Amino acid sequence: MSKEAKPKAEIRVRPKEEFNFFQDQRVRSALYQLLTAGIVGWLAWYLISNTAHNLEVRGMNTGFGFWNVSAGFDADFKLVDYTPGIGTYGDILWIGALNTLLISFLAIVLSTILGFFVGVLRLSSNWLVAKVALAFVEVFRNVPLLIQIVFWYIGVFSLLPVVKKSLDLSLGAERVVLNNRGLYMSTPIPGDLFWMTLATLLAAVIGALIFRHRAHKVQDKSGKQIKTLLPSIAAIILLPLIVFLATGMPLEWDVPVLTGFNYVGGTSLPPAFLALLVSLSIYHAAHIAESVRAGILSVKKGQSEAALSIGLKPGRVMSMVVIPQAMPAIVPPLISNWMNTVKNSSLAVAIGYSDIVSLFMQTSLNQAGYAVEMVGMTMAFYMFISLTISFFLNIYNKRVQLVER
Amino acid sequence: MAIIKAKKTPDRSAPASETSVLGWLQKNLFSSAFNTALTLFTLYIIYLTISGVYVWGLADATFVAENRRECYDNSLTGACWAGVIDWLDNIFYGRYPREEIWRINFGGLLLALWMAPLWISRVKGKVLVGATVVVFYPFLAGYLFAGGDKGFFMQFMISGAIVAFAINMANTITGLTKNLGLNAFLIQSLGQTKATDKTQRNILLLLAAFAFGAAYLWQMSWSFEGVTWTKWGGLFLTLVISGIGIASALPGGIILALGRRSKLPIVRVLSTGFIEVFRSVPLITVLFMATTMFPLFMPEGFVLNKLVQVIIAVILFNACYMAETVRAGLQAIPKGQFEGAHTIGLGYWGTMGLIIMPQALKHMIPNIVGSFIGLLKDTTLVSIIGLFDILGMLRSISKDVPWLGLHKEPLVFGAVLFFLLCFSMSKYSRHLEVKLSAGRKH
Numbered sequence: 001m002s003k004e005a006k007p008k009a010e011i012r013v014r015p016k017e018e019f020n021f022f023q024d025q026r027v028r029s030a031l032y033q034l035l036t037a038g039i040v041g042w043l044a045w046y047l048i049s050n051t052a053h054n055l056e057v058r059g060m061n062t063g064f065g066f067w068n069v070s071a072g073f074d075a076d077f078k079l080v081d082y083t084p085g086i087g088t089y090g091d092i093l094w095i096g097a098l099n100t101l102l103i104s105f106l107a108i109v110l111s112t113i114l115g116f117f118v119g120v121l122r123l124s125s126n127w128l129v130a131k132v133a134l135a136f137v138e139v140f141r142n143v144p145l146l147i148q149i150v151f152w153y154i155g156v157f158s159l160l161p162v163v164k165k166s167l168d169l170s171l172g173a174e175r176v177v178l179n180n181r182g183l184y185m186s187t188p189i190p191g192d193l194f195w196m197t198l199a200t201l202l203a204a205v206i207g208a209l210i211f212r213h214r215a216h217k218v219q220d221k222s223g224k225q226i227k228t229l230l231p232s233i234a235a236i237i238l239l240p241l242i243v244f245l246a247t248g249m250p251l252e253w254d255v256p257v258l259t260g261f262n263y264v265g266g267t268s269l270p271p272a273f274l275a276l277l278v279s280l281s282i283y284h285a286a287h288i289a290e291s292v293r294a295g296i297l298s299v300k301k302g303q304s305e306a307a308l309s310i311g312l313k314p315g316r317v318m319s320m321v322v323i324p325q326a327m328p329a330i331v332p333p334l335i336s337n338w339m340n341t342v343k344n345s346s347l348a349v350a351i352g353y354s355d356i357v358s359l360f361m362q363t364s365l366n367q368a369g370y371a372v373e374m375v376g377m378t379m380a381f382y383m384f385i386s387l388t389i390s391f392f393l394n395i396y397n398k399r400v401q402l403v404e405r
Numbered sequence: 406m407a408i409i410k411a412k413k414t415p416d417r418s419a420p421a422s423e424t425s426v427l428g429w430l431q432k433n434l435f436s437s438a439f440n441t442a443l444t445l446f447t448l449y450i451i452y453l454t455i456s457g458v459y460v461w462g463l464a465d466a467t468f469v470a471e472n473r474r475e476c477y478d479n480s481l482t483g484a485c486w487a488g489v490i491d492w493l494d495n496i497f498y499g500r501y502p503r504e505e506i507w508r509i510n511f512g513g514l515l516l517a518l519w520m521a522p523l524w525i526s527r528v529k530g531k532v533l534v535g536a537t538v539v540v541f542y543p544f545l546a547g548y549l550f551a552g553g554d555k556g557f558f559m560q561f562m563i564s565g566a567i568v569a570f571a572i573n574m575a576n577t578i579t580g581l582t583k584n585l586g587l588n589a590f591l592i593q594s595l596g597q598t599k600a601t602d603k604t605q606r607n608i609l610l611l612l613a614a615f616a617f618g619a620a621y622l623w624q625m626s627w628s629f630e631g632v633t634w635t636k637w638g639g640l641f642l643t644l645v646i647s648g649i650g651i652a653s654a655l656p657g658g659i660i661l662a663l664g665r666r667s668k669l670p671i672v673r674v675l676s677t678g679f680i681e682v683f684r685s686v687p688l689i690t691v692l693f694m695a696t697t698m699f700p701l702f703m704p705e706g707f708v709l710n711k712l713v714q715v716i717i718a719v720i721l722f723n724a725c726y727m728a729e730t731v732r733a734g735l736q737a738i739p740k741g742q743f744e745g746a747h748t749i750g751l752g753y754w755g756t757m758g759l760i761i762m763p764q765a766l767k768h769m770i771p772n773i774v775g776s777f778i779g780l781l782k783d784t785t786l787v788s789i790i791g792l793f794d795i796l797g798m799l800r801s802i803s804k805d806v807p808w809l810g811l812h813k814e815p816l817v818f819g820a821v822l823f824f825l826l827c828f829s830m831s832k833y834s835r836h837l838e839v840k841l842s843a844g845r846k847h
Contacts, residue, residue: 029668029669032669032672033669033670033671033672036669036671036672036675037671037675040675047702050701050702050703050704050705051698051701051702053705054700054701054703054705055701057705125433125436125440126433126434126436126440126443126444126447127433127434128433128434128444128447128448128451129443129444129447132447132450132451138828139824141827142778142782142823142824142827142828142831143782143820143823143824143827144782144783144785144796144823145782146785146786146788146789146796147785147796147816147819147820147823148820150796150800150816151813151816151817151820154812154813154816155812155813155816155817339685343686343687343688344687346687346689346690347687347689347786347789349689349789350788350789357687357689357690357693361690361693362693365693365697371697371698371701372698372701375690375693375694375697375698378690379682379686379690379694382685382686382687382690383682383685383686385685386684386685386686387685
């Protein structure tokens with residue numbers, strides 16, 4: 001409608017709209033999309049053709065031919081058998097990926113435990129404890145993780161006593177020793193009949209679970225409470241112990257022994273591993289503590305007051321009323337913290353822990369020079385992990401939403 | 406018979422736990438045997454920590470020394486701050502020529518002056534102040550820091566920046582003294598208040614053009630010595646990278662967020678894919694990608710320097726995180742706002758630009774400050790790929806011959822510095838959040 005057309009008093013039937021090509025919504029949306037696709041496509045083509053040209057001009061290697069080529073360097077820390085000179089770049093990728101997963105998993109477990117602990121302390125009725133927890137959170141959240149990692153590595157674990165003066169963490173038994181080359185632990189070697197102990201343990205755990213279930217049922221029906229904790233613990237500890245002793249203690253220890261200049265035998269964790277584990281755990285614990293605190297605060301005060309008024313003890317109020325309701329608010333940030341832990345474990349490259357970035361994206365790439373493939377594979381690895389975790393998060397969110405409200 | 410209470414019962418005084426110090430202590434620290442034990446244990450831990458830090462960092466520390474040996478001669482157990490003090494210039498400015506350091510300080514001062522009006526309530530036209538900072542300041546600061554030859558484009562932008570800065574300052578002064586915007590003040594003092602809007606606008610444009618011409622002529626009379634980017638370093642470089650990162654990530658993030666919420670499937674899929682790819686990989690892999698693959702992306706013979714590569718990587722990475730921040734901000738806008746805008750006949754860009762974004766951005770400010778803190782901390786990663794940002798500088802102290810092996814003290818200094826920066830910013834953003842959400846309620 002043009003501006004000059006003055007409103008008229010009589011009712012006017014709007015004429016059937018003329019088809020204006022550029023004003024039609026479907027045409028416009030198709031045009032916009034074609035335009036976007038065109039620009040992105042052109043950009044992609046431009047970058048790819050440049051890359052192809054550059055690779056050719058520089059005579060750089062392309063393709064996945066490196067997969068079966070011997071890598072020729074060793075990893076400081078590895079979970080699988082690998083011999084430098086024989087092992088291939090494929091093995092190196094495998095070692096790096098496993099190392100990343102190992103450190104991430106351990107850091108996630110430790111940071112979640114520590115984070116819940118500190119988060120609950122943040123809400124302690126003891127003023128001093130709450131403030132100390134607050135200081136912990138603020139200090140470790142506001143200092144860059146990389147500085148913390150480097151500090152733990154250079155400032156703590158590399159300044160430990162030398163091998164000859166190792167700290168003995170097992171109180172004189174020399175089973176677990178710590179020195180500036182890392183942590184050395186004894187490794188159990190199961191004997192022939194050890195499986196019987198394990199089987200008993202499994203049976204005891206299952207038995208305890210069934211017992212607990214029964215006890216709950218009895219309580220629901222009659223209101224009678226049966227103590228389950230002590231008998232369960234006793235069964236889980238004592239039964240396997242008896243079987244273990246009866247079968248003649250079929251377990252030997254591979255003990256680290258000081259031979260020459262270093263400890264040989266057992267399991268050893270290098271200082272870089274320890275520094276990364278400690279700093280990742282503390283940094284993410286500080287973040288998790290905040291989400292735990294926020295989650296607990298999101299439960300209305302009336303809930304815990306009502307629980308207290310029907311006679312539940314404070315510990316039970318927390319575990320049976322507050323925490324279950326806080327979980328839907330805690331879990332999503334918790335899981336995104338786990339994802340960040342996996343991603344942040346890549347900072348290992350700064351202190352030389354053999355994770356996927358340092359082994360594959362740095363050392364292998366510098367040696368073999370398949371830049372595009374190696375960068376792409378490393379990124380794909382992280383994407384796969386992130387997508388897997390967020391897939392499970394979505395399932396959890398859906399379930400919680402259905403249960404609630 | 407009725408019982409009437411003739412006299413008011415006197416108010417009981419507040420319980421001791423609310424008024425006296427002892428009462429407070431009893432309630433908050435010693436309410437039970439367990440709590441008392443906990444308090445004492447915590448006090449013991451605090452004592453250990455503080456005394457340890459005090460003895461190492463202050464009591465036994467050495468502040469003046471020529472080299473590390475002298476520190477050891479003074480005390481074996483204390484910190485050797487002399488090394489950090491000796492390197493203080495490097496930590497802040499990198500290897501920037503010492504006689505040119507004033508340029509960095511001047512650039513920082515300009516930014517502070519330019520932004521200051523945003524916090525003064527009497528100043529008018531804050532949106533324009535913010536916009537000019539984003540559009541013009543980077544060019545002026547870029548030339549101040551890098552120096553060298555001004556091309557025509559740079560001359561143009563520098564003149565623009567000078568005029569914008571002058572207008573901003575004059576506007577602040579008129580705002581503070583007369584409570585008027587500069588435009589209103591000029592029109593008034595020229596006696597043109599009765600003229601039509603068009604004449605008034607023309608007068609102002611003429612004045613601005615005149616100022617621009619003057620600034621252009623003036624800036625031709627001076628130039629700065631060039632300082633290559635390889636000499637940039639320290640906290641200065643960290644701030645440059647994170648500053649550019651956040652300033653460019655915001656528009657990028659807005660575009661990506663709008664794309665992700667778009668009704669057009671191709672646009673939506675492309676934006677979502679881009680965002681998710683960059684959000685699911687660590688920053689360090691993006692930085693490695695930048696240094697190894699960007700040279701391959703460019704046409705033959707075209708070389709990007711490492712700093713530019715890193716900055717592009719940081720922008721791409723942060724735009725994707727910013728996009729999620731913006732998306733969250735957009736989701737918080739009630740549907741009625743969209744519908745209202747459509748009802749009065751606004752199209753997509755009108756709705757977004759005039760109705761939705763201004764509201765969403767205002768409430769996103771605390772989160773944007775939060776992302777800036779994150780970015781500032783993440784910028785330390787550039788030291789891994791060989792730039793000498795603050796962490797790179799702190800770590801190279803231990804390789805300097807007089808201070809060989811001095812690791813701990815520089816790192817502690819860096820940690821304290823970052824803590825002060827990030828903690829104060831996060832406190833401020835929390836304060837903003839409270840202030841803005843209070844404004845939303847009425």
